[in-house]
Amino acid sequence: MLGEGIIKGMAETARNFLGSYTDPARLVTVEFPEEKVPAKENARSFPFLIFDGDDAAKGLRCVACQICEKECPPKCIYITKSKDKKPDYVGKSQFYPAVFDIDISVCMSCQICVEVCPFEAIKMDTEFELSNTDRFGGLLFDKQKLAKPNEHYHKIHPTEAAEVDGRLGAEKAKLEAKAKADAEAKVKAAAAAAIPKPAPDSSAPAVVK
């Protein structure tokens, strides 16, 4: 029948409109900003940098490889690599970002920086109330502002964070086991080298060629 779809759509709209007065499940809007709907686990706004432990300067996972900076489509990430190195989460000496800025006013929340990062160092936040009257300085986030603890990642994306932690933990355990095996092999080799070789037997008959 001509217009059947329109009639059905209007009936559904009317059902939801009237139902919203009696059934909380049909009340799909809230009085924002007084009332806020918690962000869904897969929600994303802008990137942040993860740090482990309780010191952002020491625990930042980023090693300033600059892959995210190169891959960011609107080029809103600015990184300056450090001159010196510091130990990463497994104790390996790594560079770190002396400067790591993201221009949030340009970022399009595409998540490509997250997908290309080989170090699980950058993730998407869910915070979105970031309006600011300072168009330039106020929306250029530096590494101090971007750094958030791993606990924050677990709070906003628990499933994903647990999977990442499991993988990093297994990788760390594998590296530690390898380091232990290498150290043991070195000790064995040193002990073997320290054993004196037996002196040649003088009573044995000389070989005449």
Ligand code: SF4
């Ligand atoms: S989310 Fe996309 S646009 Fe924003 S910083 Fe990452 S790569 Fe760039």
Ligand code: SF4
């Ligand atoms: S966030 Fe990841 S991809 Fe970007 S510079 Fe740091 S380690 Fe490299």
